[in-house]
Amino acid sequence: MQNKKIILIGGSAGSFRVVNRIIPVFPPYYENYVVFCLHRLKNIRHGFVEALSVNALLPLKEPLDKEPVKTGILYLAPANYHIMTDHSFHFSLSVEETVNHSRPSIDILFETAAEVYGDKCIGIILSGANSDGAKGMEKIKHAGGVTVIQDPEDCEMQAMPDACLRLFNPDHILNADKIINFIRNLT
Amino acid sequence: MPVTNIVEAKEVIRTFKLKYKYDLNIFSLTSLRYKIDKTISLHYLRYADVLCARINEDSEFRDEFLYDISTPSTEMFRDPEFWKTLMKHILPELTGKNTPSVWLPGTTAGNDLYSLLIILNSSGLYDKCLLHASSCSQKSLELINSGWFDNRHLEQSLDNFHKVLPGENFKKYLEFKNHSFYRLAEPLKDVRFSIHDMHFKPAPARVNLILFRNKLIYFTREFQNRILDFFTEVLEPGGFLITGYQENVDRYISDKPGMTIYNKEERIFRKVHS
Numbered sequence: 001m002q003n004k005k006i007i008l009i010g011g012s013a014g015s016f017r018v019v020n021r022i023i024p025v026f027p028p029y030y031e032n033y034v035v036f037c038l039h040r041l042k043n044i045r046h047g048f049v050e051a052l053s054v055n056a057l058l059p060l061k062e063p064l065d066k067e068p069v070k071t072g073i074l075y076l077a078p079a080n081y082h083i084m085t086d087h088s089f090h091f092s093l094s095v096e097e098t099v100n101h102s103r104p105s106i107d108i109l110f111e112t113a114a115e116v117y118g119d120k121c122i123g124i125i126l127s128g129a130n131s132d133g134a135k136g137m138e139k140i141k142h143a144g145g146v147t148v149i150q151d152p153e154d155c156e157m158q159a160m161p162d163a164c165l166r167l168f169n170p171d172h173i174l175n176a177d178k179i180i181n182f183i184r185n186l187t
Numbered sequence: 188m189p190v191t192n193i194v195e196a197k198e199v200i201r202t203f204k205l206k207y208k209y210d211l212n213i214f215s216l217t218s219l220r221y222k223i224d225k226t227i228s229l230h231y232l233r234y235a236d237v238l239c240a241r242i243n244e245d246s247e248f249r250d251e252f253l254y255d256i257s258t259p260s261t262e263m264f265r266d267p268e269f270w271k272t273l274m275k276h277i278l279p280e281l282t283g284k285n286t287p288s289v290w291l292p293g294t295t296a297g298n299d300l301y302s303l304l305i306i307l308n309s310s311g312l313y314d315k316c317l318l319h320a321s322s323c324s325q326k327s328l329e330l331i332n333s334g335w336f337d338n339r340h341l342e343q344s345l346d347n348f349h350k351v352l353p354g355e356n357f358k359k360y361l362e363f364k365n366h367s368f369y370r371l372a373e374p375l376k377d378v379r380f381s382i383h384d385m386h387f388k389p390a391p392a393r394v395n396l397i398l399f400r401n402k403l404i405y406f407t408r409e410f411q412n413r414i415l416d417f418f419t420e421v422l423e424p425g426g427f428l429i430t431g432y433q434e435n436v437d438r439y440i441s442d443k444p445g446m447t448i449y450n451k452e453e454r455i456f457r458k459v460h461s
Contacts, residue, residue: 042343043267043350045432064435065404066215066411078433080265081404086217087193093433094218095401097260097339111188112217139188 004071005032005186006085006117010106010136012039012128014156018176019126024055025183026074032186033069034058037077037109039102039128049076065093077104084112100132110136119144122186124179126150128160138168148172150179189220191227195235196220202239207249209385211256213410219256226255254324258295259401262340263302264347266432269400269453271351274306277396277427277455282315287395292387292418293402294320297331297370298340303398304374305360309352313374319391321383328380334369336361341368387414390421397422400454401431412439419446419458428456 011019015038026034040048053060062078069075069089077083081093083104099105106125110133113121123140125133127150141147147170152158154175164170174182191199196219200211211219223235230251232238241248264270281287291300300320307313322328348357361368383389397418403411415436418428428446430436432454440446440456449457 043347045266045268062433064433066408066435080261081433084217086215092215092217093404094221095259095261095265095404095431096221115188 005120005122006069006113007032007034007122007124007183007186008110008113008136008140009034009036009124009126010038010110010128010133010160011036011126012102012106012130012132012157012160014127014129015150018150018179019052020055021176021180022183023052023060023074024057025180026056026058028057029072030058031071033071033075034073035069035075035077035083035109035113037083037104037106037133039104039106039132040079042080042103045079048079052076063091063093066090077109079104082108084108085116086112087116089116100130102130102132106133107136111139114139114143114145117143117145121145122148124148124150124183125160125164126179127155127157129157130159131163133160134163134167137164137170141168141170146171148174148179148182151175189217189224191220191223191235193220196223199223199235199239199242202242203252206242213385213406214256215405215407218405222256226252229255250325254295254326257293257323257405258327259405260296260337260340261298261401262347263298263344264351265298265302265400266453267347267350269429269432270302270306270347272450272453272455273303273429274310274351276450277429278306278310278312278316281395281427282312286315286317288317288319288391288393288423289396289398290319290321290391290394291398292321292383292390293399294322294331295324295327296337297327298344299398299400300331300378301336301360301370301374304378305348306351308374309355318378319381319394320378321381321387323383323385325382328382332372332375332380334362334372336368336370338367387417390417393423394421395423395426397426397428399428399430401434403430403434403436411436415439415443419443419456422458424458424460426458428458430454430456 060074084092121140123137149161149170449455
């Protein structure tokens with residue numbers, strides 16, 4: 001557990017194409033934890049996991065409440081629930097008020113992961129039309145983790161990476177191709 | 188991360204237990220810390236130690252605090268597919284019996300209660316069920332009975348409603364006053380309201396359906412299992428237990444003698460007939 005990283009990927013409007021390119025990068029027997037938190041329609045349960053799974057080499061699933069965080073699975077925050085990590089390395093869900101008009105909120109996942117996993121966190125923020133994720137990324141930065149944002153010039157929607165830039169200096173500002181290479185080179 | 192750290196949260200838990208003998212360790216700690224943050228913010232308390240002092244010094248604050256930590260905020264007719272399943276499959280089967288008894292424990296904002304009442308009304312089954320709604324907080328019950336409705340959820344509730352009951356007018360169940368939409372209190376007149384303890388006791392005498400969606404997620408795994416033990420015990424043979432879509436209960440319930448998974452997708456479980 002101590003040496004494994006947790007890769008947290010947040011995105012909203014305009015991120016789907018990049019996410020679809022990131023997913024096949026994770027090989028079978030991948031040794032790090034991977035969690036995607038993507039803004040999505042609240043009441044559409046089916047189709048999204050299936051669409052993202054098409055090119056995946058690892059199973060992609062929406063974790064149930066109190067499910068342990070494991071390697072070898074790509075986790076996707078379920079629609080209309082906030083997702084957190086707790087100190088026993090389990091996911092915890094809630095239906096509390098939306099944060100930044102979003103449920104799931106990227107901030108909530110990233111903040112709780114920063115507290116639990118500290119400098120093992122790698123936070124990645126992609127294209128998006130609101131500021132969700134910026135505070136969570138700042139917490140990852142303060143916890144000693146690595147922060148990566150998609151270059152606003154490369155985004156369909158710049159608001160989300162721009163919000164990060166207003167709060168802190170990310171470790172890396174990369175276009176989609178370089179984000180994919182960055183993830184590929186993580187061990 | 189929550190502003191309230193683990194040490195502060197444990198001090199709040201300790202203070203509350205000393206004062207009221209209620210053990211808040213049943214709550215999932217991360218969720219509880221967010222709820223403590225919310226309470227501190229709502230009551231302008233600024234710090235966890237000020238909250239502890241308020242718990243100690245103001246007995247009337249007990250109910251307020253229980254309300255704050257037990258109230259999730261979501262919309263009416265959440266998960267429209269579930270409500271369609273309830274309407275199409277569960278209610279017709281239940282109402283074939285003599286006046287089935289439906290229990291909504293941990294009712295806090297009343298969204299599922301009102302949604303159920305509207306569906307019963309629309310299906311012509313309103314007079315054929317006996318409804319019980321209980322909460323650990325008197326404030327919850329008073330707010331529900333006042334018709335109060337968090338208008339931030341109006342748009343999503345409206346959207347959900349039209350998926351469940353297309354062609355019907357949602358606003359006929361609402362009234363506009365004091366610049367807000369309120370829910371009409373009339374359908375509540377036959378609901379039996381009661382206060383339960385933190386362990387959801389006592390239960391109504393006879394229960395054929397327990398509606399408990401997205402509430403288990405706020406508790407520790409151990410306490411979740413104790414709640415499920417209690418609910419499956421009080422349920423009548425042939426009765427249904429319904430939890431939330433992402434709640435992790437399948438294995439625990441299906442391992443229990445006498446319980447079966449009725450609808451895995453919607454997390455509907457059934458106690459087998461003896």
